[in-house]
Amino acid sequence: MSAATAGTYSPAAAAGEKRRERKEELRRHLAEDADWPRADGRSFHDCRPALQLMQTGPTTAASGSAYAEFGKTKVIVSVFGPRESKKAMLYSDTGRLNCNVSYTTFATPIRGQGTDNKEYSAMLHKALEGAVMLHTFPKTTVDVFALVLESGGSDLPIIISCASLALADAGIMMYDLVTSVSVSCFGKNIIIDPTSDEEAWQDGSLMVAYMPSRKEITQLTLTGEWSDGKITNAVELCMDACSKLCDILREHLKDASSLAE
Amino acid sequence: MAAEAQATAVGGLAGEMEVEAYRRLFPLAFLERHLRESVRPDARRPAEARPTTVALAAVSSAHGSALVRLGDTAMLASIKLEVMSPSGEAPDEGSIAVEFHMPPICSPLVRPGRPAEVAPVISKTLEDILMSSGMLNLKELCLISGKASWLAFLDVYCLNADGSLFDAALISAVAAFTYLEIPLVSVGDDGRVFTVGGNEGKAKYELVNREKRKLTITNVPFSLTCALHKDNVLVDPTAEEESIIETYVTIVLDSSDQIVSIQKPGGAVTSMATIKECISLAKDRRRKLREILMDSVEAMEVEQTD
Numbered sequence: 001m002s003a004a005t006a007g008t009y010s011p012a013a014a015a016g017e018k019r020r021e022r023k024e025e026l027r028r029h030l031a032e033d034a035d036w037p038r039a040d041g042r043s044f045h046d047c048r049p050a051l052q053l054m055q056t057g058p059t060t061a062a063s064g065s066a067y068a069e070f071g072k073t074k075v076i077v078s079v080f081g082p083r084e085s086k087k088a089m090l091y092s093d094t095g096r097l098n099c100n101v102s103y104t105t106f107a108t109p110i111r112g113q114g115t116d117n118k119e120y121s122a123m124l125h126k127a128l129e130g131a132v133m134l135h136t137f138p139k140t141t142v143d144v145f146a147l148v149l150e151s152g153g154s155d156l157p158i159i160i161s162c163a164s165l166a167l168a169d170a171g172i173m174m175y176d177l178v179t180s181v182s183v184s185c186f187g188k189n190i191i192i193d194p195t196s197d198e199e200a201w202q203d204g205s206l207m208v209a210y211m212p213s214r215k216e217i218t219q220l221t222l223t224g225e226w227s228d229g230k231i232t233n234a235v236e237l238c239m240d241a242c243s244k245l246c247d248i249l250r251e252h253l254k255d256a257s258s259l260a261e
Numbered sequence: 262m263a264a265e266a267q268a269t270a271v272g273g274l275a276g277e278m279e280v281e282a283y284r285r286l287f288p289l290a291f292l293e294r295h296l297r298e299s300v301r302p303d304a305r306r307p308a309e310a311r312p313t314t315v316a317l318a319a320v321s322s323a324h325g326s327a328l329v330r331l332g333d334t335a336m337l338a339s340i341k342l343e344v345m346s347p348s349g350e351a352p353d354e355g356s357i358a359v360e361f362h363m364p365p366i367c368s369p370l371v372r373p374g375r376p377a378e379v380a381p382v383i384s385k386t387l388e389d390i391l392m393s394s395g396m397l398n399l400k401e402l403c404l405i406s407g408k409a410s411w412l413a414f415l416d417v418y419c420l421n422a423d424g425s426l427f428d429a430a431l432i433s434a435v436a437a438f439t440y441l442e443i444p445l446v447s448v449g450d451d452g453r454v455f456t457v458g459g460n461e462g463k464a465k466y467e468l469v470n471r472e473k474r475k476l477t478i479t480n481v482p483f484s485l486t487c488a489l490h491k492d493n494v495l496v497d498p499t500a501e502e503e504s505i506i507e508t509y510v511t512i513v514l515d516s517s518d519q520i521v522s523i524q525k526p527g528g529a530v531t532s533m534a535t536i537k538e539c540i541s542l543a544k545d546r547r548r549k550l551r552e553i554l555m556d557s558v559e560a561m562e563v564e565q566t567d
Contacts, residue, residue: 008345008412011455012444106323109322146366
């Protein structure tokens with residue numbers, strides 16, 4: 001079996017040529033036109049709908065969990081604990097937050113690319129660390145595990161928002177919900193909540209993780225080509241979208257708790 | 262006997278204790294107290310399985326997928342097809358590669374870098390059952406004899422572990438194969454196989470597999486796990502019941518009620534009569550599961566014609 005596995009390839013990847021031409025054309029539109037309907041029909045500053053598609057409690061075995069579906073991107077986050085820290089850990093007055101992000105083997109178009117994502121794990125940790133009241137669970141660990149069922153673009157921001165919803169569901173004390181949104185830069189345009197195709201063609205990207213009630217940014221990453229004015233615009237756009245997303249999450253948590261009563 | 266003595270000993274204390282605390286401190290006594298009334302902690306009868314649902318095509322990036330819920334246990338199976346050169350011994354056959362995953366999200370017992378012990382066991386059993394039940398005809402996965410055939414990667418992810426994992430994994434695997442959509446492919450000038458959309462490329466290259474878009478699934482295996490505790494047979498145990506009871510039997514039957522496999526790993530001695538009882542329970546369960554799968558396939562077809 002293993003010998004045969006080495007010689008396989010995905011027939012979709014070999015299809016190529018025609019898609020590449022279409023890509024170039026779309027890219028031109030995104031970069032130059034004032035507004036152009038995107039592949040999924042949104043305009044440049046529309047996020048994918050989140051209203052119906054964020055839920056708490058898919059994983060009953062966990063202390064808290066949340067599921068998020070934005071377009072094709074589907075993510076489950078489970079929170080365990082606070083529970084005993086690993087034996088090897090030294091004594092600590094404050095609690096620990098342990099994050100792990102992994103992908104299913106079928107999440108990406110080509111099978112089995114990066115099932116364990118160390119970079120996203122570290123970034124998720126940094127984005128949440130500032131929001132969780134670590135001193136409320138000394139000596140113990142809260143584990144935040146994310147599994148990306150399907151990757152359809154803006155994975156990390158969705159993981160972060162979903163994780164903060166799961167933490168709230170688990171009843172972990174936080175200063176505020178953390179929500180996160182990313183934008184892609186195309187020529188003179190800024191496009192919010194990019195799909196994976198758009199992410200593949202972008203000139204640059206910006207991701208903001210934000211605590212709307214406290215008006216504090218927990219994480220900001222910027223890559224690629226940007227100019228001063230555009231960065232300011234993009235950050236404001238992200239912060240605005242984060243606030244709106246946070247309102248949706250908060251409504252959802254209220255509904256869930258009133259249902260439980 | 263010892264357990265019963267313990268149950269009576271704590272009886273006085275139990276009167277003053279909260280139910281939830283009693284459940285955690287004396288799980289065995291708690292379970293036995295229920296069983297004396299022929300009911301289980303989750304209000305099921307001993308021979309009653311949990312409600313089961315099948316949702317097909319749950320993942321759009323896969324060629325076939327299914328999300329199965331068995332009570333609180335959730336299982337996501339997905340099949341991705343890749344092209345390979347068939348082996349010399351079987352030039353006109355494709356093959357399948359089965360993997361069962363328990364990611365850390367599914368249970369508090371699994372941590373990253375420390376995978377669950379049961380995962381490889383379930384993985385292997387699942388592969389054995391799929392291959393030996395005769396459900397799949399590997400010749401249908403052939404594209405060009407001796408040159409190219411499909412390798413089907415079946416990945417089953419446990420999203421929430423609440424007992425009877427193998428049963429749920431098998432249902433999801435079977436459902437994913439039932440609804441597998443094989444892409445249309447052609448052979449390019451370089452001899453490599455590539456996918457073609459509905460309209461493009463129809464004149465340029467000849468299609469290889471115009472007729473072979475679905476697998477014919479003839480013999481569908483389904484399984485039932487029974488936990489055995491003294492004289493009680495508990496069908497489809499939850500994780501809580503599995504943690505208390507040591508003995509369990511898994512029975513796999515095919516479409517004509519022929520036994521594909523019986524497994525009883527360790528535990529207490531069991532009489533043949535009990536095994537027979539389990540087999541007859543498995544027959545009933547198989548019929549129900551078949552109906553559930555048929556219904557979900559029909560629902561999917563209605564959705565597509567709309």
